[in-house]
Amino acid sequence: MAVDLSKEAKSRGIRYFLISFVDLFGNLRAKLVPARAIGDMQKEGAGFAGFAAWLDMTPAHPDMFGVPDPDSLIQLPWQPEIGWLASDLYMDGKPVAASPRVALKAQLAKAQKQGLRMKTGVECEYFLISEDGTTLSDARDTQSKPCYDQQALMRRYPVIREICDSMIELGWGPYQNDHEDANGQFEMNWDYDDALKTADRHVFFKYMVKTLAENHQLRATFMPKPFADLTGNGCHAHVSLWDKGGKKNLFLDKKDKRGLGLSSTAYGFLGGIVHNAEALCALFNPTVNSYKRINGAVTRSGATWAPNTVTYSGNNRTHMIRVPDDGRFELRLMDGAANPYLMQAGFLAAGLDGLENDRNPGQPQFNDMYAEPHKVRGAKRLPLNLLDAIRALDKSKRLREGLGDELVDAFVKLKTQEWSAYCAHLSDWERDNTLDC
Numbered sequence: 001m002a003v004d005l006s007k008e009a010k011s012r013g014i015r016y017f018l019i020s021f022v023d024l025f026g027n028l029r030a031k032l033v034p035a036r037a038i039g040d041m042q043k044e045g046a047g048f049a050g051f052a053a054w055l056d057m058t059p060a061h062p063d064m065f066g067v068p069d070p071d072s073l074i075q076l077p078w079q080p081e082i083g084w085l086a087s088d089l090y091m092d093g094k095p096v097a098a099s100p101r102v103a104l105k106a107q108l109a110k111a112q113k114q115g116l117r118m119k120t121g122v123e124c125e126y127f128l129i130s131e132d133g134t135t136l137s138d139a140r141d142t143q144s145k146p147c148y149d150q151q152a153l154m155r156r157y158p159v160i161r162e163i164c165d166s167m168i169e170l171g172w173g174p175y176q177n178d179h180e181d182a183n184g185q186f187e188m189n190w191d192y193d194d195a196l197k198t199a200d201r202h203v204f205f206k207y208m209v210k211t212l213a214e215n216h217q218l219r220a221t222f223m224p225k226p227f228a229d230l231t232g233n234g235c236h237a238h239v240s241l242w243d244k245g246g247k248k249n250l251f252l253d254k255k256d257k258r259g260l261g262l263s264s265t266a267y268g269f270l271g272g273i274v275h276n277a278e279a280l281c282a283l284f285n286p287t288v289n290s291y292k293r294i295n296g297a298v299t300r301s302g303a304t305w306a307p308n309t310v311t312y313s314g315n316n317r318t319h320m321i322r323v324p325d326d327g328r329f330e331l332r333l334m335d336g337a338a339n340p341y342l343m344q345a346g347f348l349a350a351g352l353d354g355l356e357n358d359r360n361p362g363q364p365q366f367n368d369m370y371a372e373p374h375k376v377r378g379a380k381r382l383p384l385n386l387l388d389a390i391r392a393l394d395k396s397k398r399l400r401e402g403l404g405d406e407l408v409d410a411f412v413k414l415k416t417q418e419w420s421a422y423c424a425h426l427s428d429w430e431r432d433n434t435l436d437c
């Protein structure tokens with residue numbers, strides 16, 4: 001055993017552990033385990049009823065166990081008597097194939113067999129709003145172009161500093177914090193790393209931001225589009241593939257003929273993302289609300305900063321994929337509701353398909369895609385709603401091969417139920433526009 005959690009508890013003064021897992025809908029669930037019981041739990045896992053979470057299980061299924069990954073241990077900087085752990089789900093002694101962290105690890109293992117290691121960094125945008133969730137929390141944050149507004153940023157300094165200090169203490173390498181493009185919206189950036197580490201940190205970041213905001217009588221939301229007229233919450237990711245040792249960036253080629261500093265491996269991977277984009281939307285934009293961000297009307301600030309077509313570019317934020325620098329690309333499709341594990345599993349499933357099948361991403365486009373979309377002929381459109389995305393995932397042979405039928409079937413079934421629940425809701429818009437038909 002690499003790390004003995006019992007010993008860690010004693011040496012670090014941890015009294016309780018959160019043994020957590022993320023279900024298919026991205027919900028973080030946990031058991032709070034006293035340090036006296038962590039020895040057995042580390043071996044056997046914490047027991048859960050699968051049906052009680054968003055996993056496609058029935059009440060008749062046997063116990064599911066969350067076996068903690070000791071390498072994921074994070075001691076809460078603001079509550080050091082608690083240690084947080086990500087866990088992998090097991091049932092009947094076998095990993096649950098239709099669970100997000102297990103699915104990501106399977107993709108990483110597949111890549112590793114090919115000598116590949118994916119590194120990623122994520123940019124999780126969020127709003128700080130009123131505790132009841134209805135309004136912005138800062139009445140003075142009203143500029144139509146509020147991005148980088150120093151005054152509004154510094155009015156939230158007490159909570160931003162606590163979050164950033166926590167990341168410094170945890171060794172994540174945070175390097176900048178800003179007010180983003182919507183009133184009440186913020187973004188905090190930390191160093192990129194191996195994909196699993198970034199995914200675990202992404203999960204913890206959301207928990208940390210929500211908790212510390214609550215401590216300041218605020219509420220943090222990562223909802224893709226909480227306000228119709230403001231820019232939504234994206235979750236852009238920077239992606240690169242490295243050799244097994246993690247020293248050589250396999251996406252880097254300074255002699256790239258297209259001038260973007262990318263290798264043929266990078267273009268193959270990109271080709272896979274472009275080829276599978278519609279189906280990936282189900283994972284990257286997994287809620288009804290997601291489609292109000294990626295297909296949204298121009299916002300008060302003048303741009304949505306979200307893509308609506310499947311195109312890639314150089315350092316140009318109006319396309320789905322931006323290449324800001326040599327040797328990596330930024331995928332701008334995902335939003336704040338994306339499941340941190342399924343998102344990264346999706347990158348790999350699509351990217352490896354691109355490499356295996358030599359997918360061509362086509363030529364980069366350098367137009368302003370918001371102002372002049374007609375300049376790109378034949379660009380694929382993104383799904384207009386969740387149902388279209390779910391159907392695309394259901395039909396995707398490649399993502400099924402990558403993620404496994406068990407996971408895709410479970411995800412499609414549960415998300416279709418969610419879509420049906422949404423459709424059963426009668427909206428004011430319908431009444432306003434149909435009552436006198």
Ligand SMILES: [Mg+2]
Binds near residue numbers: 234
């Ligand atoms: Mg941003």
